[in-house]
Amino acid sequence: MSRQIPKQHKLLPDNQAWLLDALMASWPICFGYIPIGLALGVLASQAGIPAWAVAMMSVLVFAGSAQFICVAMLNAGSGIWPIIFTTFIINLRHFLMASAVAVYLGGLRKSFLSLFAYGITDESFAVNMTHFRKGNWDYQRAIAVNQLANTAWIVSTTCGAMIGQRIPIGAFGTDYALTAMFLALLLFQLRGRVFVLTGILALAIATAWYVLIPGNSYIIGSSVLAASLGFYCKRYRDKRK
């Protein structure tokens, strides 16, 4: 774990293939976004939110769970400040992801980093980190993954709002696409005992936290706690050697 991570501000040598690589890496995300995005659009239209507003929300916010909660809160007659506050709390978890991905984006221009930050989601983060780890990735491919996923999200949510009625959303197991993707990415992350330990701790802590404490604090709480416990176990073991 204590190996040096190279700073990858250089592009990969076979630069021609960047778009193809990004498409290959991001299609599971886009595929998973279609049923979720359609569902969000349908719910929004049933809540009386027009399709142009759904498109505007997907462009400006680009955060799936917060958008679902926004639609539910608007539908329940909530004021706008509680919605803004809830959005902030739900999306705080991206603070951790942006910190972790920053290790691979050292020294890049602030304009690039700002555009990149816009596209950090649970899904693009997980895919990009896996590829950065393998070493066959660069910032151009990473931001292409972000923006392809962003496009799929905007298109599918807007389409859902325009269709605006019940459609067979879960057809052919598409509602399992993102879960299956997370499972595979989780497996690819396991590079030693400390990672396995951290994963098991996170599963246990997050389940307990989710059941016991309302809201979405379990994501940040359990991630920080499990990573810290894993980190200290590794430290303790290294010191005893």
Next chain:
Amino acid sequence: MSFWEYLFLFSAMGLVTFLPRWLPLIYLAHRDLPQWLIDWLSLIPIAILCSLLAPILFANQTTRSLELGKPELLVAIPTLLFAIKTKNLGATVLAGMALYWLFNFLYQ
């Protein structure tokens, strides 16, 4: 709601979403991080993935209670085995979808 009300709401939501994504990048990408922080951050992806998956696999998301033996969990086992065998993300996604669809088809 009017156009301007929607614009205000979504801009504000966008801003509070963007800031936590942006600040660590701008701050951390331009300095040398201490090794302990790099080591700790290297454990964050696995921790976040497991935290996101935990309620999907182990909890009833309507009642927010522990539930073992959900279809999501049962399908996760062959999906993981498939991922170990193939090491292929795209194929695993398709296999997981097919298994989930098959499971619901057989048991509902």
